[in-house]
Amino acid sequence: MGSATSSPAPASKPAALPSNPSLITELNPEGLKPCCACPDTKSARDQCFMGSEKPEIECKQLVEAHIACMKGCLRLQGLDV
Numbered sequence: 001m002g003s004a005t006s007s008p009a010p011a012s013k014p015a016a017l018p019s020n021p022s023l024i025t026e027l028n029p030e031g032l033k034p035c036c037a038c039p040d041t042k043s044a045r046d047q048c049f050m051g052s053e054k055p056e057i058e059c060k061q062l063v064e065a066h067i068a069c070m071k072g073c074l075r076l077q078g079l080d081v
Contacts, residue, residue: 027078038069 023031035042045066048059074081 032073032077034070034074037073038066041066041069 023033025031041062045059045062048062049055052058071081
């Protein structure tokens with residue numbers, strides 16, 4: 001039998017701090033940039049694209065999950081998408 005070791009679950013990433021204070025507005029009090037809003041789905045999508053021979057097929061669900069996350073974040077910021 002193989003070893004029963006398990007690796008620890010990856011820690012969730014904290015929300016990105018704004019690199020530009022001008023991003024902080026009434027609708028975006030945390031100053032989040034869209035590129036930083038969904039790091040978990042973005043990372044999974046990117047890893048799939050990098051390791052896939054047919055990313056348009058193999059990564060479709062990850063792309064859809066990232067789009068859904070981004071839309072949710074934008075709606076929370078008051079944008080209708």
